[in-house]
Amino acid sequence: xxxxxxxxxxxxxxxxxxxxxxxxxxxxxxxxxxxxxxxxxxxxxxxxxxxxxxxxxxxxxxxxxxxxxxxxxxxxxxxxxxxxxxxxxxxxxxxxxxxxxxxxxxxxxxxxxxxxxxxxxxxxxxxxxxxxxxxxxxxxxxxxxxxxxxxxxxxxxxxxxxxxxxxxxxxxxxxxxxxxxxxxxxxxxxxxxxxxxxxxxxxxxxxxxxxxxxxxxxxxxxxxxxxxxxxxxxxxxxxxxxxxxxxxxxxxxxxxxxxxxxxxxxxxxxxxxxxxxxxxxxxxxxxxxxxxxxxxxxxxxxxxxxxxxxxxxxxxxxxxxxxxxxxxxxxxxxxxxxxxxxxxxxxxxxxxxxxxxxxxxxxxxxxxxxxxxxxxxxxxxxxxxxxxxxxxxxxxxxxxxxxxxxxxxxxxxxxxxxxxxxxxxxxxxxxxxxxxxxxxxxxxxxxxxxxxxxxxxxxxxxxxxxxxxxxxxxxxxxxxxxxxxxxxxxxxxxxxxxxxxxxxxxxxxxxxxxxxxxxxxxxxxxxxxxxxxxxxxxxxxxxxxxxxxxxxxxxxxxxxxxxxxxxxxxxxxxxxxxxxxxxxxxxxxxxxxxxxxxxxxxxx
Amino acid sequence: xxxxxxxxxxxxxxxxxxxxxxxxxxxxxxxxxxxxxxxxxxxxxxxxxxxxxxxxxxxxxxxxxxxxxxxxxxxxxxxxxxxxxxxxxxxxxxxxxxxxxxxxxxxxxxxxxxxxxxxxxxxxxxxxxxxxxxxxxxxxxxxxxxxxxxxxxxxxxxxxxxxxxxxxxxxxxxxxxxxxxxxxxxxxxxxxxxxxxxxxxxxxxxxxxxxxxxxxxxxxxxxxxxxxxxxxxxxxxxxxxxxxxxxxxxxxxxxxxxxxxxxxxxxxxxxxx
Numbered sequence: 001x002x003x004x005x006x007x008x009x010x011x012x013x014x015x016x017x018x019x020x021x022x023x024x025x026x027x028x029x030x031x032x033x034x035x036x037x038x039x040x041x042x043x044x045x046x047x048x049x050x051x052x053x054x055x056x057x058x059x060x061x062x063x064x065x066x067x068x069x070x071x072x073x074x075x076x077x078x079x080x081x082x083x084x085x086x087x088x089x090x091x092x093x094x095x096x097x098x099x100x101x102x103x104x105x106x107x108x109x110x111x112x113x114x115x116x117x118x119x120x121x122x123x124x125x126x127x128x129x130x131x132x133x134x135x136x137x138x139x140x141x142x143x144x145x146x147x148x149x150x151x152x153x154x155x156x157x158x159x160x161x162x163x164x165x166x167x168x169x170x171x172x173x174x175x176x177x178x179x180x181x182x183x184x185x186x187x188x189x190x191x192x193x194x195x196x197x198x199x200x201x202x203x204x205x206x207x208x209x210x211x212x213x214x215x216x217x218x219x220x221x222x223x224x225x226x227x228x229x230x231x232x233x234x235x236x237x238x239x240x241x242x243x244x245x246x247x248x249x250x251x252x253x254x255x256x257x258x259x260x261x262x263x264x265x266x267x268x269x270x271x272x273x274x275x276x277x278x279x280x281x282x283x284x285x286x287x288x289x290x291x292x293x294x295x296x297x298x299x300x301x302x303x304x305x306x307x308x309x310x311x312x313x314x315x316x317x318x319x320x321x322x323x324x325x326x327x328x329x330x331x332x333x334x335x336x337x338x339x340x341x342x343x344x345x346x347x348x349x350x351x352x353x354x355x356x357x358x359x360x361x362x363x364x365x366x367x368x369x370x371x372x373x374x375x376x377x378x379x380x381x382x383x384x385x386x387x388x389x390x391x392x393x394x395x396x397x398x399x400x401x402x403x404x405x406x407x408x409x410x411x412x413x414x415x416x417x418x419x420x421x422x423x424x425x426x427x428x429x430x431x432x433x434x435x436x437x438x439x440x441x442x443x444x445x446x447x448x449x450x451x452x453x454x455x456x457x458x459x460x461x462x463x464x465x466x467x468x469x470x471x472x473x474x475x476x477x478x479x480x481x482x483x484x485x486x487x488x489x490x491x492x493x494x495x496x497x498x499x500x501x502x503x504x505x506x507x508x509x510x511x512x513x514x515x516x517x518x519x520x521x522x523x524x525x526x527x528x529x530x531x532x533x534x535x536x537x538x539x540x541x542x543x544x545x546x547x548x549x550x551x552x553x554x555x556x557x558x559x560x561x562x563x564x565x566x567x568x569x570x571x572x573x574x575x576x577x578x579x580x581x582x583x584x585x586x587x588x589x590x591x592x593x594x595x596x597x598x599x600x601x602x603x604x
Numbered sequence: 605x606x607x608x609x610x611x612x613x614x615x616x617x618x619x620x621x622x623x624x625x626x627x628x629x630x631x632x633x634x635x636x637x638x639x640x641x642x643x644x645x646x647x648x649x650x651x652x653x654x655x656x657x658x659x660x661x662x663x664x665x666x667x668x669x670x671x672x673x674x675x676x677x678x679x680x681x682x683x684x685x686x687x688x689x690x691x692x693x694x695x696x697x698x699x700x701x702x703x704x705x706x707x708x709x710x711x712x713x714x715x716x717x718x719x720x721x722x723x724x725x726x727x728x729x730x731x732x733x734x735x736x737x738x739x740x741x742x743x744x745x746x747x748x749x750x751x752x753x754x755x756x757x758x759x760x761x762x763x764x765x766x767x768x769x770x771x772x773x774x775x776x777x778x779x780x781x782x783x784x785x786x787x788x789x790x791x792x793x794x795x796x797x798x799x800x801x802x803x804x805x806x807x808x809x810x811x812x813x814x815x816x817x818x819x820x821x822x823x824x825x826x827x828x829x830x831x832x833x834x835x836x837x838x839x840x841x842x843x844x845x846x847x848x849x850x851x852x853x854x855x856x857x858x859x860x861x862x863x864x865x866x867x868x869x870x871x872x873x874x875x876x877x
Contacts, residue, residue: 027725028725029723029725030722030723030724030725030727031722031727032642032722032723032724033723036643036644037722038642038643038644038645038646038722039642039644039645039646039650039651039652039710039716039719039720039722040644040645040646040716041644042707042710042711042720043707043711066842069846070842070845070846070849071845071849072846072849072850072853101706102704102705102706103703103704103705103706103707103720103727103728104700104703104704104705104726104727105704105705107685107702107703107704107705108704110684110685110702110704111684111685111704114685114686114687114702115685115686116681116683116684116685116686117828118681118682118821118824118825118828119681119682119683119684119708119824120682120824120827120828121682121684121706121708122684122685123828123831125684161846165839165842165843165846166839168838168839168842169834169835169838169839169842170835172834172835172838173831173834173835176827176834177827177828177831179827180824180827180828181708181824183823183824183827184678184681184682184711184712184820184821184823184824185711185712186810186815186820186823187714187808187809187810187812187815188711188809196823196826196827199827328809328810329716329809331644332644333644423642423722423723496622496623496626518754519754
């Protein structure tokens with residue numbers, strides 16, 4: 001085991017430990033606590049990266065299978081077992097990712113008995129289950145090779161070709177069906193990504209990603225275990241990848257041109273930039289690099305080109321399932337750090353399993369032989385403390401395992417400390433003011449600190465009515481949110497539900513409504529009961545002109561700015577700061593949506 | 605229960621009193637106070653605890669939003685397990701005992717109707733079910749929101765009746781209304797219709813005008829129905845390629861005859877598949 005492997009494993013265990021902490025919160029507190037998902041963005045990083053990206057990453061299995069077995073390219077036989085292992089673990093990781101993302105993960109098996117063949121996701125679910133089984137059977141010989149089950153081993157080897165062909169066919173279906181998945185969303189997906197050819201595009205890009213992933217993975221393992229990379233095989237694969245990338249680029253451009261949407265790519269919008277960034281990373285740069293023979297033959301060259309390709313195609317999946325929908329939903333979803341931790345944690349866990357299998361089973365014979373030799377040197381000895389030199393003596397494997405455990409435990413504790421235990425809510429717009437404290441309005445986004453006590457001091461208690469302008473002039477304990485029930489939307493001041501509850505359900509209708517006429521227009525006037533509350537002692541508001549209260553944002557602006565404007569202008573004060581937005585708004589307010597903006601305008 | 609139940613919303617009559625919202629909450633047992641909204645919540649006021657809402661528009665216009673109960677619902681077609689069902693009568697209903705929680709329905713709905721209970725470990729999809737169970741059992745004749753409306757801005761009947769009524773109103777006061785019935789053809793037709801004096805394109809993620817009137821499920825089905833042929837075609841072509849190359853290589857190894865003509869199958873150009 002090389003030093004590089006040990007350090008890498010330590011880091012992977014660290015991330016796995018963090019993820020374990022977040023896992024606990026995910027399954028005890030719900031999706032809302034560890035994700036930034038919302039009703040406008042119900043799919044986030046876990047679907048885009050773990051599921052969509054994971055399935056595409058694992059495409060190397062069927063692509064290499066096709067090249068080596070179906071097309072009889074014997075040179076690539078070395079790549080088959082690592083590629084199938086990646087695919088097997090990749091699909092297992094997708095399944096694990098789904099367990100995190102599904103709201104009711106204990107129903108994950110439901111597609112087996114509840115069928116809806118009209119759903120692309122149903123098709124994907126079945127293909128993934130089938131393909132996972134096929135991959136397991138394809139890989140089983142590796143586990144059996146050095147055991148006594150030689151009969152089963154030989155049978156499975158004989159079945160290898162039919163299994164590979166079956167695997168290719170099933171992969172074709174679900175790789176393209178992941179594109180079909182998005183066909184139902186013409187309303188959400190930006191036209192640079194939305195095309196009736198999405199299934200075909202997804203299939204072709206999966207082949208490209210599979211190829212660059214095999215190159216990437218092969219060069220990383222070579223680096224980790226300090227082996228000579230199989231440069232000849234890698235440059236051959238790079239040649240295939242270049243062909244695939246060129247085809248993908250032409251396909252995508254022709255598709256845009258054919259649909260008359262090519263102009264959108266040059267519109268300079270966020271989507272256009274995103275499109276070129278994605279195409280540059282995934283296709284253009286790797287393609288140009290792969291076309292240079294010198295790069296194709298150099299280890300660093302193929303590594304850089306393939307890693308760019310991997311990142312670029314993953315970005316394509318993330319774009320299609322999220323970023324390219326922002327223009328429609330106009331909400332800015334950014335994953336919480338806990339989402340990243342889970343995504344990376346799943347990758348780390350399966351990378352550890354990958355390394356374990358590489359080291360204990362004949363996936364790549366050189367690695368296994370090296371490890372076996374190393375293991376024979378290391379007898380299992382309990383570590384002991386050598387007093388003279390003041391160091392712990394013991395075998396290397398045991399020592400590194402202690403480091404892994406420590407990394408895992410430390411990360412777990414760290415994660416449990418840092419992770420959020422409460423869901424991410426746009427909490428009640430207003431906090432109650434208790435005596436001399438500061439109100440926080442609109443927590444946690446667009447927080448405005450309102451120094452309540454300070455205002456009371458300056459204006460005097462008699463002037464509460466300047467701000468508390470409603471039917472409760474003397475009242476200082478009522479939160480603004482009681483009437484301004486929504487931060488942004490106007491709400492009706494009259495709270496029918498609360499009156500019903502207070503007066504005693506249906507029995508009490510007659511106390512306000514004439515019999516048989518449950519309409520608002522003919523009901524009793526507010527002042528008939530609330531005369532005392534509505535006394536017009538202050539000058540600000542004496543009567544209700546509108547039946548609705550403005551949203552809190554508008555209301556607050558109306559009251560505060562009105563006053564601040566005068567104070568700022570007043571030559572005696574000379575405080576222009578009072579009328580700067582940033583005086584109150586310490587953090588930027590999120591982008592308003594069209595409806596909100598419109599409602600604000602209508603409020604004046 | 606009547607066949608093809610349908611709601612007609614007349615935007616010009618709505619005063620935005622939210623009696624429908626209160627009635628909906630009551631009959632469905634939803635909490636009267638909405639819990640604090642999540643960051644990134646929808647701006648139309650709908651939430652897991654509010655299945656219908658009033659969207660305020662400039663000029664004092666109030667538009668009620670709720671599930672459209674599409675004639676060919678996208679949410680039903682994409683649900684992998686069939687937890688969302690289009691009932692024979694028309695309303696689209698939900699069965700939690702089947703649902704996996706994949707939230708594909710929320711992505712597929714062009715109007716952003718299904719909402720999710722994010723802050724629980726046992727969440728469901730929540731949306732208007734047109735009071736299906738109570739209508740079916742005969743407990744009520746009209747959905748609670750329609751009963752509650754003091755201005756008859758929202759009316760209930762069979763789809764044909766409602767279409768006829770909408771046309772009658774458009775004809776009777778042609779100056780008052782935009783001559784269009786929203787929901788008659790949008791996304792293949794819906795069971796909630798609107799007539800209005802303002803454009804209602806904002807109710808969907810994109811104005812349906814630009815995307816045609818075809819139902820959404822057809823878009824995925826046109827790809828999905830090819831699946832069996834793709835499977836067979838791929839398996840057959842892969843087997844054929846293998847057989848041809850294998851035969852050619854065997855013949856070469858035997859060193860006997862010339863390789864057969866169909867030897868291009870294994871050339872470098874074939875790496876796409």
